[in-house]
Amino acid sequence: MRISDLILSKQEIKEDNARSKEINVYRIILLLCSTFTLLLWYLFINAFPDSYDPLWVRIAFSSLLILVFILTYFKNFADRIFYLNYLVFIIYSYHGMALIYENDFAIHYILEFIILVIMISLAFRSKKQIYIYLSLIFISYALVCLVFSDHFIEVFVNISLLGIFCAAILIFFDLRVETEKELRIREDLLNTVFNESPDAMFLVNPASSLITNCNDRAIGMFEFGDRKKVIGNNLNFLLKYPYSPGAWKNLKKKVGKKRFLIQELEFKATSNYTFWGSQAITEINVGKIIYWLVRITDITERVKDKKTIEENRKMLRQVVDLVPHQIFLKDNEGRFILVNKAVADNYETTSDNMIGKKDSDFSNSEEAKRFMEVDREVMDDMKIKIIPEEHLTDKTGFTRILQTTKMPFYLDDESKPGLLGIAIDITERVRDKQTIEENSKMLTQVIDLVPHQIYLKDSKGRYLLVNQGTADFHQLLKDEMIGKSDYDLLPEAEVNNLRKIEEDVIQKGRSRFIPEEIVTDKEGNKMIMNTIKMPFYLSDRQEMGILGINIDITERVTDKKTIEENREMLMKLINVLPHQIYLKDSKGKLLLVNQRLAEFHQMTVDEILGKSDFDLFPEEQARHFYNIEQQIINTGAAQNILEEYYYSKKGKIVINQTTKMPFNISGKNETGILGVNIDITEEKFAEKALRESEAKYKMLMAQASDGIYLSDQEGNILDANQKACEMFGYTLKEFLTINIKKLVDPKGLPDAPVRIPDNNDRQSIIVERRFLKKDGTPFTVELSAKLLEDGSHQAIIRDITERKRVERVLKDNEKKFRALIENSSDIILIVGEDFKLKFVSPSVTRILGFDPERLINKSLFEFIHADDIDSFSKFLSEILGEADRTHIIDEMRIRMNSGQYIYTEIVGTNMLLDPVVSGIIINCHDITKRKQTEKELLNTNFELDSFVYKASHDLKAPLRSVMGLIKLAKLESSDDKQHVYLDMMNKSVLSLDSFIKDLTQFSRNSRMEIEAREIKFDDIINESFGNLKFMDNVEKVTLNKILKIHTKFYSDLTRLSTIFNNLISNAFKYHRFENNNPYINIIIETNPERAMIIVEDNGQGIDQIHLDRVFEMFYRASETSYGSGLGLYIVKNAVNKLNGTIRVESAVNQGTSFIIVIPNLINKAEKNEG
Amino acid sequence: MKDNVNYVMLVDDNDTDNFIHKRVIELTGFANNIIVKSSGKSALEYLDTNKNNLSILPDVIFLDINMPIVDGFVFLYEYENFPESLRQKCKVVILSSSDNKKDIDRIVDNEYVINFITKPLSEEALEDLKKIL
Structure with missing residues (x-):
């Protein structure tokens, strides 16, 4: 028995098995009892002939038992038969008792009775029934003893004997039943554990890895649906990856260990759903066979959780790493548990490298000591501590200032607190503060040195800060000015105007530039100021103020007027020039352009001013110009660029000849560029087109499949392409030394004299000409020559030798084909789709007597015999249905010119799709003669047949008569001698008869279909x-x-x-x-x-x-x-x-x-x- | 049929054959009366004349196929026009020297023909015939 069966058979099957076992026990007992009783009878009667023991009773019992035995084989009775059985057993027992009584308690009958009781007891199903049975027997027996036995001791002995015996049986059965029950409970328990387990269990044969059984959970987990689908599969079948550690080969290596566990394997259910599981394997021995009990637990959730935590932790690490501040976690001993990238970077190491190490491993001893003291304090007092400025020296020796926060931090797995620290690098911040202070000081000095007026006012117009220039203008001391407003310093009308502007600046938050502001100074002089006022946020007052700069331009303004006049004149001048003229500053901004340039960019002069090349040209081009211009500015040397491509933003291409020279812009005190562009686009394009056309021409010549040569007026070859050289068999070098006239085949000359084209030949002339190759072989070409303007001529020559040959062959073929058709004894027709005749071979005249010309466009059906029209239509539709296949109609009557009909065989092919034929080709073969012959043959055959039939009959009839007569003669004569003759006659007649028969048969055989x-x-x-x-x-x-x-x-x-x-x-x-x-x-x-x-x-x-x-x-x-x-x-x-x-x-x-x-x-x- | 046939009719144009067949029938005692007709036509006439007198109509007609004018086939064709009672009584047996399969097939298909016997008529053939009558 296999352990798989033991464990896994269903409860019902088990009960079935148990029952069938029980029934078998019954059957054995029944058989034993039935034979036992008869055998004992024989023994007893032999030994004690006097005893009372009627044989018929025993036989009756015996046969009753046999009957019960047989009945057990009928399924329908099997359940109920027990009761009948019990009845028989009890009666049987009473019979045993009766025998004991009848034979005066003879010991052998008592023994028989006891054995009988034992056997019967075995047959009972439950303990209860045994109790009832035994007590019934015991009481009856005791009663019998008491009633019928006088002897007290005998009664006692008998009763005790049976009593002890019954008790013994009871105890024995009790034990047996208990053991069985216990076994069953254990088995049930095992089953429950196996079947109800939340894990999938498999029994596997370790030698082959084949699954021999599994529990219900396994079927569910792997979605098998049926246990049969599992059994016999390989264990690897369950895995997602057949080479994972759970794979058979890897498991085999562990054989020898009694138990082992493989964590986190990926399994795959039949529906391809995959999950994580652990695989526990226990080796169990069943007899000599070793099985593996494989337990697979679904740990998908657990694995998922684990993965999530890991991911979270990873994410945290990344986030922490991204924080620019230093974050670290230390344990109670001061060892780093976690540091972020910022910390590691600070020490120029990696975070992993720092884990588990202390400050002392990175910082110098003094710092480390200081850190650790603070750490201790935080951890012991359990307080958060902030160190505003901590100085820390990094590996390069640079001291950084950190603002550090340290707090106690309980780690999950330790009782003592650790420490979480965050250090923010404030080095830059501290340093900036110092710089600002210094800058401020410097600024004051600088602005004092500036010759212009610089000042700062609050929103009400009161001066907060002024420079020396401002103070000087108002003829006050710097400090005196602070707190005063313009109302205290300037005439009121001017100030009102000024305030308006300033308030506007503050409100809109936008700078104002006043190019020419008239300010009256203390002496009453009108000064022209170039003023900039800008909003300025006063952080300490939290309001907007005004920062202003006034530049005295009084002198400049007077100069400007003169300059402008000059400039106007210049502009007029340059606008007249057809070239583009422009002036740029050092940054490339156009300061001055002429009309021409503006036109080029399709703008007005005013629009274009102030723009740079970057606004006008594509980026790349602008960059190129800018570079050149910078070079000119730097070197001071003018540049003349002969050919420069200008791609305007609108995609227009212009080619300019450009001259650029440095130009000192006096007003700006810088070097700009003065440039002149002369447009040479058209010239350049013309040049280019010429070049391209020449290149194309060269290419055409080189690649042409025809030979091309160029010769001068005399016929000397000036140029030729490769193909031309190949045709004549010369190299190019040789070919260029030859006069084309010398290459002409003199034999061909008389037909086509050489003629050099003259001026009248504006068109090309095309002639066929025979030339000689270098080796002397002639070849025919088609020559197309054209006279060029300079008197030379160009010719294209094409070798048509092959074409000539093919033409000739075609002509021959056509001739042959014509002859064939004209002389054919068949009529060949071509009809169109409408069955009208398109072509009729001349043979029609000979065969049908028609004029072929007259038949064209007549319908084909006109010539078909009325009776054949149907079959002919069918034939035509077959042809139409299938292109390019030949169809044949055996017999068709066609009308002749004379009105008579001839028999023809017609062969048709649909060639409508063939572009050359585009019709149906029909071939009519005259079979009139064949038809006649056939008819004659049929007639002859028929005549012959009739003749043979008639002849054989006429020959046979008299023979039969003779045979009848012979028979008759034999009947009517009793003369033996005559009988002999008659028999001989009969034989001869028979032989003749059979010969006639043979002849007839032979004649039939050769002719009949x-x-x-x-x-x-x-x-x-x-x-x-x-x-x-x-x-x-x-x-x-x-x-x-x-x-x-x-x-x-x-x-x-x-x-x-x-x-x-x-x-x-x-x-x-x-x-x-x-x-x-x-x-x-x-x-x-x-x-x-x-x-x-x-x-x-x-x-x-x-x-x-x-x-x-x-x-x-x-x-x-x-x-x-x-x-x-x-x-x-x-x-x-x-x-x-x-x-x-x-x-x-x-x-x-x-x-x-x-x-x-x-x-x-x-x-x-x-x-x-x- | 156990008793002898009362009337038989021989239809054959060949007198020798008629003689032989008549003799054979006489000798074997196959029939009590023998009517001999030397042409199909005279046979048909006989039947037509006596079509209402069933008692002297033949029980068996031995018919030759190959005869001038009214041959076996024509005879059978005409025979179909006789009344039902006559056709019931007179059974036709073909007696021919032809063993042409085509002839045999053609004639045996006729519903009134009960047998085909190749000439010469023999005692055995008559005995066989007796069995199927």
Whole structure:
């Protein structure tokens, strides 16, 4: 028994097994009891003949038990039979008791009774029933003893004996039942554990990795659906990756360990759903077989959680790393547990490298000591501590200032607190503060030095800060100015105006530039100021103020006027020039342009001013100009660029010749650029087009498939392409030294004299000309020459030798084809889709007497006999239906010019799709003569047939009469001698009769059509044999037919009959009747292709010398033969007619066999029927 | 049929054959009366004349196929026009020297023909015939 069965069989199956076991026990007990009782009777009667023991009672019981035994085999009774059984047992027991009583408590009967009780007890199902049974027996027995026995001791002994005995049985059964129960509980427990386990369990054969069983959970987990689908599978089947650690090969390495566990494997259910699981394997021994109990726990959730935590932690690390501040976690001992990238960077190491190390490993001892003291304090006091400025020296020795926060931090797995620290680098911030202070100081000094007025006002216009220049203007001290407003310093009207502007600046938050502001100073002088006022946020007052700069430009303004006048004149001048003229500052901004330039950019002059090349040209181009200009500015050397491409933003291309020179812009005190662009686009494009066309020409010449040459007026070759050289067989170098006139084949000259094209030939002239190659072989070319303006000429030559040849062949072919069609005895027609004649071969005149010309466009149907129109239409539709295939109609009557009809065979091919023919080709072949011959032949055949029929009948009729007369004579005469004569006469007449029959058959065979019909061989053979029934000795021959008709066989019935008739009658006629056992065997086997027929006998046989000739006409191989010599000849002919083969094997006095193979005409027959 | 046939009719144009057949029937005692007709036409006439007198109509007609004018086939064609009672009584047996299969097939298909016997008529043939009558 297999452990798999033990553990996994379903409860019901188990109960079934238990029951069948119980029933078997019953059956054994029943059999034992039934034999036991009879055997004991025999023993007892022999030993104690006097005892009372009627045999019939025992036999009755015995047979009753046997009956019960038999009934147990009927399923329907099996359950109820126990009760009947119990009844029999109890009666049987009472019978035992009765015997004891009747025989005066004889000891052997008591023993029998005890054994009987033991056996019966075994048969009971439950303890209860045994109790009832035993107490019943015991009480009855005690009563019997008490009532019928006088002797007190005897009663006591008897009762005790049975009592002890019954008790013993009870105890024994109790024990047995208990053990069984315990086993069952354990088994149930095991089953429950196995089946109800939340894990999937498999029993696996460790030697093969095949699963031998599994629990329900496993089926659910892997979605098998059915236990059968699991069993027999390989364990690897469960895995997602067959090479993972749970794979068979890897598991095998662990064999020897009794238990092992593989964590986190990926498994795959049949639905391809994958999950994580752990695999625990326990090796268990069942007898000699080792099994693996594989327990798979679904730990997908756990694994998922773990992965999530890991991911979270990773994310945290990344986030922490991204924080620019230093974050670290230390344990109670001061070792780093976690540091972020900023910390690690600070020490120029990696975070991993720092874990587990202390400050002392990175910082110098003094710092480390200081850090650790603080750390200790935080951890011991459990307080957050912030160190505003901590100085820390990094690896490069640079001191950084950090603002550090340290707080106690409880780590999960430690009782003592750790420390979480965040250090923010404030080095820069501290440093910035210092710088600002310094800058502020410096700024004051600087602004004091500036010759302009610089000042800062609050929103109310009060001065907060002024520079020396401002103070000087107002003729006050700097400090005196602070707190004053313009109202205190300037005339009111001016100030009102000023305040308006300033308030506007503050409100809108936008700078204002006042190019020319008139300010009156203390002396009353009007000063022209260039003023900038800008909003300025006063952080300490939290309001907007005004920062202003006033520049005195009084002098400058007066100069400007003169300059502008000059400039206007200049502008007029430059606008007149056709070139672009411009002036740029050092940054490339256009300061001055002429009209021309503005036009180029499609702008007005005003629009374009102030723009740079970057606004006007694509980035790349602008960058290029800028670089050149910077170079000019730097070196101070003018540059003349002969050819420069300008791509305007609008995509226009212009080519300029440009001159750029440095130009000192006095007003700006910087070097700018003065440039002049002269447009040379058109010239350049013309040049380029010329170059390209020349290149194209060169390419064309080189790649042309025709030869091209250029010659001067005299015919000297100036240039030629490769192809031309190849044609003539010269190299280019040689070719250039040759005059084209010398290459002309002089033989061809008379036909086409050489002519150099003259000025009148504006068009190309094309001629065919024969040239000679370098090796002297002539070749024909088509030459196309054109006179060029300078008197030279260019020619294109094409080799047409091949074309000429093909043309000639085509012409020949056409000629042949024409001849063929014209002289054909067939009529060849081409008709269009509408069946109108498109072409008619001239032969129509000869055959039908029509004029071919007149037939064109007439309908084809006009010439078809009215009776044939239908079949002809069908024929045409077949042709139309299938292109390029030839269709034939055997017989069609066509009208001649004379109105008569001739028979033709018509062959048609649909070539409508052929572009050359585009019609149906129809070939009419005159078969009138053939038709006539056929008709005549048919007539002749019919006449012959009638003749043979008539002749054979007329020959036969008198013969039959003679035969009748002979018979009659024999009947009416009793003279023996006369009988002999009459018999001889009869024999001769019979022989003549059969000869006539042979002749008729032969004549039929050669002429009649084959008619395929289903052949019933049995009927044919019987009929042939029936024909022999009046012959002598017929009863001596045994006919054996072995017919293996696997397939229906179709052939010609008449001919097969002829064959069988002849062969069977031959076999019979030439038999040896003295032979002990003359026989004729006919073996026939058919299949879809053929029939094999063997006719064999053990007769006289044929001598080897005759064997080759037996099938010859009138050849007779036997001396005893009274046949015509036609039989086998007819057979041979008939077999040939059926396309079969016949051969003969024979040995003298041994026998002869004819082997015939005839094809099965089943297909032909079915076609006929279909 | 156990008793002898009362009337038989021989229809054959060949007198020799008629003689032989008559003799054979006489000798074997196949029939009590023999009517001999030497042409199909005279045979038909006889039947037509006596078509209402069933008692002297033949039980068996031995018919030759190959006869001038009214041959076996024509005879059978005409025979179909006789009343039902006559056709019930007179059974036709073909007696011919032809063993042409086509002839035999054609004529045996006729519903009034009960047998085909190849000439010459023999005792065995008559005995066989007796069995199927």
